[in-house]
Amino acid sequence: MSHSYVEIFQQPKKQNRQKISTSDRALAYGDGLFTTAKIAEGKVLNLSAHIERLLNGVQRLVIDVELSGLEQRLAELAKDYPLAVLKVLISAGEGGRGYSRLGCTQGKVIISIHEFPVHYNTWHQQGINLGLAKTALGVNPLLAGIKHLNRLEQVLVRQELDEREEDDLLVSNCLGHIIEASAGNVFWLTKQQASLATSDEKSTWLTPNLSMSGVDGLARQYLIQQLKKSDKYSVEIVEQKELVMSDINSMLVCNSVLGIAPVHKFAGSALSLAPVHKLQKEFTL
Missing domain, CATH: 3.20.10.10 (D-amino Acid Aminotransferase, subunit A, domain 2)
Incomplete structure (x- = not known):
């Protein structure tokens, strides 16, 4: 099954903004989960633990999303950053009727990188x-x-x-x-x-x-x-x-x-x- 990640980079270094649909369930209902990690010297700290957290979360929330290859992708993205914050957000997808997920698209992964809080x-x-x-x-x-x-x-x-x-x-x-x-x-x-x-x-x-x-x-x-x-x-x-x-x-x-x-x-x-x-x-x- 083919899949892709929506990547939103908010630092001037990279710009790869993609639109999020108004019918996205993360936007409409907060239907999803996220994790936040530290990037240091081009590496995501405790990356495997963050992936495991996402896997456990989608299982508990019964979200249909493809996560194979995500760990490798995050490792690749982190290489350009000596110090930053990585946020990985999983949306349950787009559509459905009301709260029901029936008919909604497969979940998606939204990746964003932010400046490290200096304080x-x-x-x-x-x-x-x-x-x-x-x-x-x-x-x-x-x-x-x-x-x-x-x-x-x-x-x-x-x-x-x-x-x-x-x-x-x-x-x-x-x-x-x-x-x-x-x-x-x-x-x-x-x-x-x-x-x-x-x-x-x-x-x-x-x-x-x-x-x-x-x-x-x-x-x-x-x-x-x-x-x-x-x-x-x-x-x-x-x-x-x-x-x-x-x-x-x-x-x-x-x-x-x-x-x-x-x-x-x-x-x-x-x-x-x-x-x-x-x-x-x-x-x-």
């Missing part, structure tokens, strides 16, 4: 000022974990953030459970666990349960795997409704583009950067 380098070293969001996420176990195109909750969180002084916000769901930051996953270390770093015992990092809400990011998955294998650390996935500031020693935000970034201030209270900087050195994303 991420500062965040990576100096840390993030993280506040508490007033906006809450919904609860939807059917879609939880998937980076689908229905991102209105994150848009509203970002709108709230744009009106505030912090760099990012910690978001809970409507049940009050801590879930994630606006565009990344979170881990934290209690003061009790931080004290174990000077002993022979493992210190345990905590991260939220995402079975009901949120996006299970690849950086989160990687960090969980590495912490489980480590002889210095462990990790626990928790359901927690609030963080007691006096108990928190350190916190981090992570995603595939940012990597691991420490939180230097959370809800107005200063946190220790050192434990996160150690993780950065040991577990390079």
Whole structure:
């Protein structure tokens, strides 16, 4: 079966814009999913993991799309970029009647390359000022974990953030459970666990349960795997409704583009950067 990729390059270096139909289901209903990756020195970091994420996503969302050859194509495109952000969006296709996909075309892949956020380098070293969001996420176990195109909750969180002084916000769901930051996953270390770093015992990092809400990011998955294998650390996935500031020693935000970034201030209270900087050195994303 022949297939092609719609490629949208938004940097001046290349221009290959193709039109998207007004009947495209990604545009009409947010019917699709996406992944975002970092390009460094002409290579897509963790490319195979991003492909696996897309394959799992189209399976869960029952999208008929041809992905053979995509990994090779992305690797070819990345060669021209020393540092950039790659976004791969999968649409469920065009047409159908109403919400029904009956009669719609096969899904398509939309590739775009963007400038790398320069402030991420500062965040990576100096840390993030993280506040508490007033906006809450919904609860939807059917879609939880998937980076689908229905991102209105994150848009509203970002709108709230744009009106505030912090760099990012910690978001809970409507049940009050801590879930994630606006565009990344979170881990934290209690003061009790931080004290174990000077002993022979493992210190345990905590991260939220995402079975009901949120996006299970690849950086989160990687960090969980590495912490489980480590002889210095462990990790626990928790359901927690609030963080007691006096108990928190350190916190981090992570995603595939940012990597691991420490939180230097959370809800107005200063946190220790050192434990996160150690993780950065040991577990390079």
